[in-house]
Every structure is written in structure tokens, then in C-alpha cells.
Amino acid sequence: MTHALIVIDMQNDFCPGGALAVSGGDEIVAPINALMSEFKTVILTQDWHPRGHSSFASSHAGQEPMSVIDMSYGPQVLWPDHCIQGTTGAEFHKALRTDGDMIIRKGFNPAIDSYSAFFENDHETPTGLDGYLRTRGIERLTMVGLALDFCVNFSAVDGAKLGFDVTVRQDLSRAIDLDGSLAAARAGMRDAGVTLA
Numbered sequence: 680m681t682h683a684l685i686v687i688d689m690q691n692d693f694c695p696g697g698a699l700a701v702s703g704g705d706e707i708v709a710p711i712n713a714l715m716s717e718f719k720t721v722i723l724t725q726d727w728h729p730r731g732h733s734s735f736a737s738s739h740a741g742q743e744p745m746s747v748i749d750m751s752y753g754p755q756v757l758w759p760d761h762c763i764q765g766t767t768g769a770e771f772h773k774a775l776r777t778d779g780d781m782i783i784r785k786g787f788n789p790a791i792d793s794y795s796a797f798f799e800n801d802h803e804t805p806t807g808l809d810g811y812l813r814t815r816g817i818e819r820l821t822m823v824g825l826a827l828d829f830c831v832n833f834s835a836v837d838g839a840k841l842g843f844d845v846t847v848r849q850d851l852s853r854a855i856d857l858d859g860s861l862a863a864a865r866a867g868m869r870d871a872g873v874t875l876a
């Protein structure tokens with residue numbers, strides 16, 4: 680069975696010092712680099728927002744970062760401005776290996792956030808990753824990266840729903856953990872049939 684490693688959002692803004700820093704995000708760079716050597720297929724994702732993106736608190740008058748609003752597609756956490764296209768914050772951590780086969784960008788639609796590597800947050804607009812994996816005969820996925828309770832979680836659950844055999848390496852992920860989001864994410868991944876390693 681062809682097995683791919685998916686490295687999620689290992690970007691400056693999610694590492695200490697970044698706009699939406701995930702605690703310990705930089706600690707996993709070296710072990711993820713090492714893990715890449717064990718996979719024939721490595722895919723990286725990159726959170727890639729235009730300025731003024733609808734997921735930014737700054738785009739909504741009177742809203743603070745980390746508050747939640749209702750969007751047409753459901754609840755949306757409002758984030759600090761992060762991973763703006765072409766900025767240093769959107770670049771991969773400078774020590775990360777980026778010699779993978781494919782980089783998939785997400786979150787570029789101004790009106791919809793995209794945590795998952797497979798679908799935007801409306802859960803129906805595809806990123807194209809499903810087709811890419813299927814046409815390459817890939818059936819098994821190992822996921823690592825940031826953040827465990829948002830982009831890794833949504834990607835893992837969608838991957839499992841699409842029929843991939845998905846394992847999340849929790850030791851090679853770090854969480855934001857907003858109001859119990861980590862516990863909820865773990866339960867949701869388990870329910871979807873994701874293996875939490």
C-alpha cells in the first residue's frame with residue numbers, strides 16, 4: 680500500500696515568535712525532517728491567506744482574536760492576522776526540509792477558511808489533494824505538524840472520511856488548545872477512525 684507523509688503548516692507564524700504561535704511548534708521540525716527520509720512521498724501544506732482574510736479578527740469590526748462568529752458555513756474562530764501570502768510569517772520554518780513532492784496551499788479564498796488539506800471550512804470546496812493522492816495510488820497517510828487540534832485534526836478526519844488509512848503522530852504535532860479544542864479534536868479523530876499514535 681502506498682504511504683505518504685503529510686506535513687501540515689510548519690510555517691513561521693505557527694512557531695514561537697510567530698503571529699499565531701503554537702507552543703513548542705519549532706521542537707518538531709528536526710524530527711519531522713528525519714521522518715521525511717522514511718517516506719517515498721512527502722506532501723507539505725501551507726496556510727496561505729490573502730490580506731484581510733475573513734478568518735482574521737481584524738477583518739471584523741469590534742471582534743477580538745480567538746472569539747468565535749457565525750459564518751455562512753458555520754462557526755469560525757477569528758484569528759490574529761497570520762500566514763499572509765508572500766510574508767515571512769507564511770514561509771516554512773527555515774530549518775524545515777521542503778524537498779517534498781508537492782506543496783498544497785489552502786485558505787486563499789477570502790471568504791472561507793480552510794483548516795483541512797482536503798476541503799475548505801464549508802466542508803465541500805475541494806483543494807484537489809484527494810485527486811492528487813488517488814491518481815498516485817496513495818492509500819495510507821501519516822500526518823504531522825501544526826496545529827494538532829485545528830489543521831491536523833480537520834485534515835485527518837477528512838482523510839479518513841474519504842477512505843484513506845490515516846495515522847496522526849501526536850508526538851510530531853503541537854496543539855493550540857483553545858477552550859478544550861484538543862480533547863474535542865482527539866475524540867473526533869478517534870470517532871472518524873483515525874489512528875492516534
Ligand code: VGL
Nearest residue numbers: 688726758825826829830
Ligand atoms: C491553523 C488556525 C488558523 C492551523 C491555520 O494550521 O492549525 N489554525 N489557520
Ligand code: ZN
Nearest residue numbers: 726761762786
Ligand atoms: Zn489560517
